[in-house]
Amino acid sequence: MQNKIFDAVNCVRSFGHGKKFMTAVDDITFDIKDGEIVSLVGGSGCGKSVLAKMMLGLYKPTSGTFLYRGKPITDHKAHWREVQSVFQDPFSCFNQFFTIRSQLKAAFGIYKEKPSDKEMEERVDRALLAVNVKPSEVEGKYPFELSGGQMQRMLLARIFVLRPQVLIADEPTSMVDACVRANILDYLMKLKHELSMTIVFITHDIGLAYYVSDRLFIMHKGKIVEQGPPEEVTTSPKSEHTVQLLEDIPDVNREWIKRA
Amino acid sequence: MKLFKNLLKSPMFVFGASLFSLVLFAAFVVPFFYDISQVTRVGNPYDAPSGKYLLGLDHLGRDYVVLLLRGLRSSLYVGLLAGVIATVLGTLIGLIAGFKGGLIDDVLSALTNLFVVIPQLVLLILISTSIGESGRSLTLIAVIIGLTGWTWSARSVRAQSSAIKSKDHISLARLNGDGGIRILLVHILPYLFSYVFMVFIILISAGILSESAISMIGLGPVDTQSLGTILNDAKNNGALTDGYWYAFLPATGIIISIALSLYLINTSMDGVFNPRMRK
Numbered sequence: 098m099q100n101k102i103f104d105a106v107n108c109v110r111s112f113g114h115g116k117k118f119m120t121a122v123d124d125i126t127f128d129i130k131d132g133e134i135v136s137l138v139g140g141s142g143c144g145k146s147v148l149a150k151m152m153l154g155l156y157k158p159t160s161g162t163f164l165y166r167g168k169p170i171t172d173h174k175a176h177w178r179e180v181q182s183v184f185q186d187p188f189s190c191f192n193q194f195f196t197i198r199s200q201l202k203a204a205f206g207i208y209k210e211k212p213s214d215k216e217m218e219e220r221v222d223r224a225l226l227a228v229n230v231k232p233s234e235v236e237g238k239y240p241f242e243l244s245g246g247q248m249q250r251m252l253l254a255r256i257f258v259l260r261p262q263v264l265i266a267d268e269p270t271s272m273v274d275a276c277v278r279a280n281i282l283d284y285l286m287k288l289k290h291e292l293s294m295t296i297v298f299i300t301h302d303i304g305l306a307y308y309v310s311d312r313l314f315i316m317h318k319g320k321i322v323e324q325g326p327p328e329e330v331t332t333s334p335k336s337e338h339t340v341q342l343l344e345d346i347p348d349v350n351r352e353w354i355k356r357a
Numbered sequence: 358m359k360l361f362k363n364l365l366k367s368p369m370f371v372f373g374a375s376l377f378s379l380v381l382f383a384a385f386v387v388p389f390f391y392d393i394s395q396v397t398r399v400g401n402p403y404d405a406p407s408g409k410y411l412l413g414l415d416h417l418g419r420d421y422v423v424l425l426l427r428g429l430r431s432s433l434y435v436g437l438l439a440g441v442i443a444t445v446l447g448t449l450i451g452l453i454a455g456f457k458g459g460l461i462d463d464v465l466s467a468l469t470n471l472f473v474v475i476p477q478l479v480l481l482i483l484i485s486t487s488i489g490e491s492g493r494s495l496t497l498i499a500v501i502i503g504l505t506g507w508t509w510s511a512r513s514v515r516a517q518s519s520a521i522k523s524k525d526h527i528s529l530a531r532l533n534g535d536g537g538i539r540i541l542l543v544h545i546l547p548y549l550f551s552y553v554f555m556v557f558i559i560l561i562s563a564g565i566l567s568e569s570a571i572s573m574i575g576l577g578p579v580d581t582q583s584l585g586t587i588l589n590d591a592k593n594n595g596a597l598t599d600g601y602w603y604a605f606l607p608a609t610g611i612i613i614s615i616a617l618s619l620y621l622i623n624t625s626m627d628g629v630f631n632p633r634m635r636k
Contacts, residue, residue, distance in 0.1 A: 194547040
């Protein structure tokens with residue numbers, strides 16, 4: 098039997114008090130196994146990003162249990178040595194007052210003992226090459242001097258630097274054009290094969306999720322309304338929300354938006 | 358550098374900066390050519406301006422140019438010291454309140470609001486009176502002004518820091534293993550620099566004005582002259598009723614020039630920095 102990476106039982110996360118009270122993640126039970134690619138698919142505000150932050154240990158569940166490798170997340174630094182994330186908006190992810198390179202090196206901060214300076218530089222170089230960026234191209238450059246696609250690749254380079262066991266990819270392709278998107282997915286697959294990583298892929302695009310995942314979780318209003326292998330979910334959806342998500346994919350031969 | 362070029366395009370900045378340079382020139386360059394080391398009697402009380410004493414003499418027959426230059430230096434010193442204290446204190450309180458949120462934010466915000474509603478001048482008067490004649494030095498007054506004037510910087514910095522806190526680069530910094538203090542100083546404070554700098558300029562100006570105000574009503578420093586004490590002397594010795602304009606107009610003019618120039622610099626910077634974060 099494969100090891101369980103994440104194991105959530107009756108997990109709830111709510112915010113605010115009184116009138117502002119809202120439940121972002123509502124009574125979720127699931128598990129993610131080692132080496133899987135799982136996609137969390139859902140529309141805006143369905144709670145998928147909150148769930149991602151719970152996996153990163155940035156939020157604690159309000160009730161229920163949320164386990165990583167069988168234990169609750171207590172030591173954050175230790176957790177982040179194994180679980181890392183790629184965020185949605187590459188432009189806001191880096192501190193604009195420091196060079197990209199120094200920020201890639203800053204990622205070594207999660208280690209108890211940093212490798213030698215030479216080794217850090219080498220690992221940064223190798224990571225940059227892994228995402229097809231020549232180290233000289235970003236030498237001395239600041240975040241605002243790069244394009245969106247380059248920035249997104251820098252976020253991935255950070256993952257190549259750290260080589261975590263689990264990657265939470267929170268809509269890594271939503272801010273870049275279709276051409277760059279294919280590249281990004283390529284790099285994700287490369288990571289998966291090189292490091293035999295577990296990837297949690299968060300997206301609103303069920304079509305994209307279908308191509309990359311081993312399993313799909315469909316989320317709606319904080320609940321997982323359907324889960325299963327991509328073929329099964331897409332060919333014989335059981336939930337109306339899944340049907341809705343499938344219908345929202347634009348199709349060349351079908352009327353998509355009804356014009357008034 | 359580009360920022361500076363844009364600043365130079367603003368007539369408001371050019372005027373403000375020139376005026377302030379003039380003030381600095383008077384305070385730090387003129388004394389090399391005009392001896393201000395001695396404050397002594399050189400003529401009769403309220404002698405009118407003459408070729409030798411350009412701005413006349415005060416009620417004790419002392420040269421007003423000497424008094425004003427010394428007073429200007431004291432006022433700038435008070436403004437700078439009070440400005441630094443108020444800016445550092447306010448920025449720290451604002452940063453922590455905005456970043457930590459929750460109970461710490463509530464407590465610090467309550468403290469800030471408490472200081473906002475107490476009029477600073479009343480507080481200054483009360484503290485200055487209770488210290489008494491003997492202890493009131495220039496430095497002490499600057500410290501008091503600084504310790505009571507930090508509220509504005511705290512409020513504005515708090516708002517900015519709580520807005521930046523939720524940005525992605527903060528989450529990423531946490532995933533890099535950075536601690537709270539490092540995040541505050543490295544990932545939040547730099548984004549607020551232009552803002553803090555503008556607050557600092559306004560607080561210098563406010564410090565100079567506050568010092569003049571309490572000195573003019575007789576609660577100023579006893580160990581030296583300041584622009585406020587010159588006004589206080591003029592008021593106490595009949596200059597206003599007897600029409601000795603040179604006793605109070607120059608000092609008032611200098612105070613207004615400093616405050617106006619700093620205000621203009623601040624306003625023009627506001628337009629140029631155009632912080633995207635303040636949308």
